[in-house]
Amino acid sequence: MTARSHSLLVQDARTRRRNAAEARFRVYGLGAISVAALALVVLLSSVVSSGIGAFRQTYITLEISLPEAKLDKSGTRDPEVMAKVTTFGYAPLLQDALLRTMEQSGITTSLSAADVGKIISKEAAATLRDHVLANPDLIGGSVTLDVLAEGRIDGYFKGRVTLESAALDANTSPEALRIAQGLADAGVIETRLNRRFLTAPDASDQRPEAAGLGVAILGSLYMMLVVLVLALPIGVATSIYLEEFAPRNRLSDLVEVNISNLAAVPSIVFGILGLAIFINFAGLRQSSPLVGGLVLTLMTLPTIIISSRAALKSVPPLIRDAALAVGASRMQAVFHHVLPLAAPGILTGTIIGLAQALGETAPLLLIGMVAFVRDYPAAYTDEAGLFAEAATALPVQVFNWTQRADPGFVERASGAIITLLVFLLAMNAAAILLRRRFERRW
Amino acid sequence: MWILDAIFSLPVLVVGLAILGYVAATARAHATAGSNFGTLAAQPRAHGTNAFFSVLIPAVGSFAALSLVRSIGLRQGVETLSVRSIFWLVLSVAAIGCIDAILRSSAGFRARVASEAWIKSLLIAASAIAILTTIGILWSMLFEATQFFRQYDWRDFLFSTDWAPNFRGNSALGILPLLWGTLYVSFIALAFAVPVGLFAAIYLSEYAGQRMRSVAKPMIEILAGIPTIVYGLFALITVGPLLRDHFAQPLGLGDSASSVMTAGLVMGIMLIPFVSSLSDDIINSVPQAMRDGSLALGATRSETIRNVVIPAALPGIVGAILLAAGRAIGETMIVVLGAGAAARLSLNPFEAMTTITVKIVSQLTGDTEFASPETLVAFALGLTLFVLTLGLNVLALVIVRKYREHYE
Numbered sequence: 001m002t003a004r005s006h007s008l009l010v011q012d013a014r015t016r017r018r019n020a021a022e023a024r025f026r027v028y029g030l031g032a033i034s035v036a037a038l039a040l041v042v043l044l045s046s047v048v049s050s051g052i053g054a055f056r057q058t059y060i061t062l063e064i065s066l067p068e069a070k071l072d073k074s075g076t077r078d079p080e081v082m083a084k085v086t087t088f089g090y091a092p093l094l095q096d097a098l099l100r101t102m103e104q105s106g107i108t109t110s111l112s113a114a115d116v117g118k119i120i121s122k123e124a125a126a127t128l129r130d131h132v133l134a135n136p137d138l139i140g141g142s143v144t145l146d147v148l149a150e151g152r153i154d155g156y157f158k159g160r161v162t163l164e165s166a167a168l169d170a171n172t173s174p175e176a177l178r179i180a181q182g183l184a185d186a187g188v189i190e191t192r193l194n195r196r197f198l199t200a201p202d203a204s205d206q207r208p209e210a211a212g213l214g215v216a217i218l219g220s221l222y223m224m225l226v227v228l229v230l231a232l233p234i235g236v237a238t239s240i241y242l243e244e245f246a247p248r249n250r251l252s253d254l255v256e257v258n259i260s261n262l263a264a265v266p267s268i269v270f271g272i273l274g275l276a277i278f279i280n281f282a283g284l285r286q287s288s289p290l291v292g293g294l295v296l297t298l299m300t301l302p303t304i305i306i307s308s309r310a311a312l313k314s315v316p317p318l319i320r321d322a323a324l325a326v327g328a329s330r331m332q333a334v335f336h337h338v339l340p341l342a343a344p345g346i347l348t349g350t351i352i353g354l355a356q357a358l359g360e361t362a363p364l365l366l367i368g369m370v371a372f373v374r375d376y377p378a379a380y381t382d383e384a385g386l387f388a389e390a391a392t393a394l395p396v397q398v399f400n401w402t403q404r405a406d407p408g409f410v411e412r413a414s415g416a417i418i419t420l421l422v423f424l425l426a427m428n429a430a431a432i433l434l435r436r437r438f439e440r441r442w
Numbered sequence: 443m444w445i446l447d448a449i450f451s452l453p454v455l456v457v458g459l460a461i462l463g464y465v466a467a468t469a470r471a472h473a474t475a476g477s478n479f480g481t482l483a484a485q486p487r488a489h490g491t492n493a494f495f496s497v498l499i500p501a502v503g504s505f506a507a508l509s510l511v512r513s514i515g516l517r518q519g520v521e522t523l524s525v526r527s528i529f530w531l532v533l534s535v536a537a538i539g540c541i542d543a544i545l546r547s548s549a550g551f552r553a554r555v556a557s558e559a560w561i562k563s564l565l566i567a568a569s570a571i572a573i574l575t576t577i578g579i580l581w582s583m584l585f586e587a588t589q590f591f592r593q594y595d596w597r598d599f600l601f602s603t604d605w606a607p608n609f610r611g612n613s614a615l616g617i618l619p620l621l622w623g624t625l626y627v628s629f630i631a632l633a634f635a636v637p638v639g640l641f642a643a644i645y646l647s648e649y650a651g652q653r654m655r656s657v658a659k660p661m662i663e664i665l666a667g668i669p670t671i672v673y674g675l676f677a678l679i680t681v682g683p684l685l686r687d688h689f690a691q692p693l694g695l696g697d698s699a700s701s702v703m704t705a706g707l708v709m710g711i712m713l714i715p716f717v718s719s720l721s722d723d724i725i726n727s728v729p730q731a732m733r734d735g736s737l738a739l740g741a742t743r744s745e746t747i748r749n750v751v752i753p754a755a756l757p758g759i760v761g762a763i764l765l766a767a768g769r770a771i772g773e774t775m776i777v778v779l780g781a782g783a784a785a786r787l788s789l790n791p792f793e794a795m796t797t798i799t800v801k802i803v804s805q806l807t808g809d810t811e812f813a814s815p816e817t818l819v820a821f822a823l824g825l826t827l828f829v830l831t832l833g834l835n836v837l838a839l840v841i842v843r844k845y846r847e848h849y850e
Binding site for chain 2: 018019021022024025026028029030031032033035036037039040042043046047050233234235237238240241242245246254255257258259260261262264265266267268269270271272273275276277280281282283298301302305329330331355358359360361362365366368370395398399402410413414417420421424428
């Protein structure tokens with residue numbers, strides 16, 4: 001034997017090396033988990049920090065005079081006649097009101113009146129016009145209204161735009177920000193909770209401050225209804241057949257392999273299917289929640305089938321045997337006894353499938369749901385039918401906003417993501433609660 | 443006259459007939475039984491149910507079939523069936539079903555068996571939808587892709603290194619730059635996700651205590667539940683600028699925020715839970731006896747894992763990696779927002795490149811004319827994507843299945 005330390009208390013070089021390798025290996029494992037955790041934290045915090053601003057909005061409180069000479073020359077207060085004055089007729093009124101307010105607050109500026117007017121959002125004129133058309137009696141007097149501030153001004157109060165960045169920006173100037181700061185000090189400009197973000201429709205490229213998620217949420221809701229109504233019964237029926245009735249032969253093997261393959265087909269392929277079959281062949285309307293719902297149904301079916309089968313499988317055969325023993329048919333055994341016991345598991349799987357469908361974007365791009373939609377889609381119209389009016393969906397709206405030039409839309413897109421994640425969180429929480437509450441261990 | 447319209451609309455009539463059938467068949471069964479139910483082979487209710495389905499299912503089925511015939515005819519420009527004739531045909535199918543079921547409802551008729559056969563046919567029809575979906579996918583892509591290959595040489599599509607679509611015609615539509623971008627992004631994603639996911643799975647299944655597991659597992663599952671558009675936005679607003687400012691520009695490798703690296707890294711994060719949960723299952727299915735044997739011989743835990751567990755689980759892990767690769771190749775939103783739109787064959791990972799899925803989206807969104815090769819190429823791309831992912835999945839399933847048989 002070579003000279004080696006034989007003490008049990010002193011590690012020899014080889015043992016030390018092996019123990020070090022063991023420790024290193026552990027560190028790798030911990031490192032991997034930390035990387036995953038870090039990724040999750042950075043992902044969520046970056047989205048939340050850039051999107052939380054969308055839930056607050058900067059408003060300017062203005063007392064706007066409404067001269068009859070400009071808004072209703074005929075003096076009839078007939079809404080149809082008044083509607084002839086476009087938003088261009090209202091914009092100068094807002095500009096005048098702002099200049100007057102500045103005077104009252106003692107703010108002087110070197111900017112031209114038109115440049116000062118740019119502090120107000122382009123959307124404000126439309127807001128004012130709608131307000132006046134709804135209340136014709138206001139004409140001749142004045143009205144106090146909270147109107148949206150322009151996107152950069154809004155960004156300034158949220159810290160997105162600074163005096164330095166404004167100097168490089170053709171759409172605003174440090175001087176405009178200084179005016180805004182003065183107005184804020186005077187209490188005229190205020191940043192507060194933005195309820196419109198969840199209800200207002202999308203807005204055009206130049207007014208991110210006015211853009212909201214109303215149409216997108218409605219469209220997503222319609223699609224989820226279609227998915228629920230179609231995917232749940234079809235998925236449950238398929239899994240009952242495969243789990244309880246299908247003979248073990250080539251054909252049912254084929255169906256099973258087919259379903260597991262469908263679960264792995266890239267989602268965009270379902271978009272191609274929707275475009276070719278539902279829109280080009282069946283002639284359903286582009287951008288409609290119906291087509292979106294159908295595509296998402298086909299996409300989520302495998303998920304629902306796989307989880308429903310697992311739920312059916314977990315019901316012990318004893319239950320079936322007992323039902324059969326007292327004279328139930330196999331169909332009765334399944335529908336009266338197995339299915340109710342499997343229902344919590346099936347519902348959990350369905351909610352998770354719906355959550356997956358809610359966040360899906362790619363197939364919807366292909367069936368035209370990226371369109372710019374400002375009108376709330378009706379669930380049913382006589383000429384178009386059920387869920388056939390053009391709509392967008394939450395995740396598609398996010399994509400849509402990322403494609404726009406104005407940096408204000410990044411905040412909107414992130415805000416939309418927060419909304420989407422809140423919905424998903426609620427659905428998943430419901431699924432977990434359902435599982436906790438009703439799951440039975442046999 | 444709207445009431446008449448409503449009454450004579452097809453759904454109302456068919457459902458009305460079905461309910462009529464239910465009531466009549468139940469009543470007839472009652473009548474034949476008289477006071478003695480024992481003479482009936484099935485409960486009156488079962489007679490009713492049978493009649494209900496005998497009206498409804500053939501009517502809906504015939505309506506679907508006839509509508510299909512009509513719409514196929516209309517596509518060819520001939521009206522094979524008028525709306526009116528479909529109305530009368532479906533209605534007569536429903537009426538025949540109704541009368542037939544009522545006439546059958548005598549004492550000896552096994553109505554429960556008959557009604558359950560109808561239900562079973564519904565279950566089978568539901569199962570057929572999965573097959574129909576696959577057929578629909580294949581048919582739609584093959585149909586449009588053949589249109590494309592009629593206008594564009596398939597050799598140019600498969601082997602040309604030039605991608606320059608031009609909606610005025612004379613486009614170069616070679617798939618190779620797109621395929622290269624797809625594979626490059628997927629490679630980076632897997633190079634990131636496989637070690638991280640695998641080590642996370644090993645740590646969680648072999649080292650971590652109950653508490654660690656109960657925190658770390660749901661956390662990784664949250665990553666799996668986040669929609670890909672969120673990852674896409676993350677690539678666009680955070681990872682892209684970060685990589686550009688701190689790596690690409692200082693190293694002089696480019697100044698584009700969207701790059702193969704951006705998309706690859708973010709996609710890697712997306713794939714971590716996928717790799718780790720699959721590997722977790724596989725590592726857990728390696729029999730404990732094998733670990734015990736190795737530990738008993740004096741191996742450390744890491745030596746056991748490296749020399750016993752991993753080799754035993756290797757086929758399953760390879761299967762998991764192939765499944766993850768399929769996911770990566772078909773992923774769309776992350777590359778649309780993170781990888782860029784320029785078709786390029788380059789080795790520099792900080793350059794913007796594009797993928798098959800990005801080009802499917804860009805060729806098919808907006809107002810496009812359906813006859814031009816620039817639009818139809820999207821279907822050929824889709825077909826390529828489908829074949830690629832299907833191949834990977836089948837391969838993965840075969841490997842995983844083989845492996846399972848080993849230890850069960």
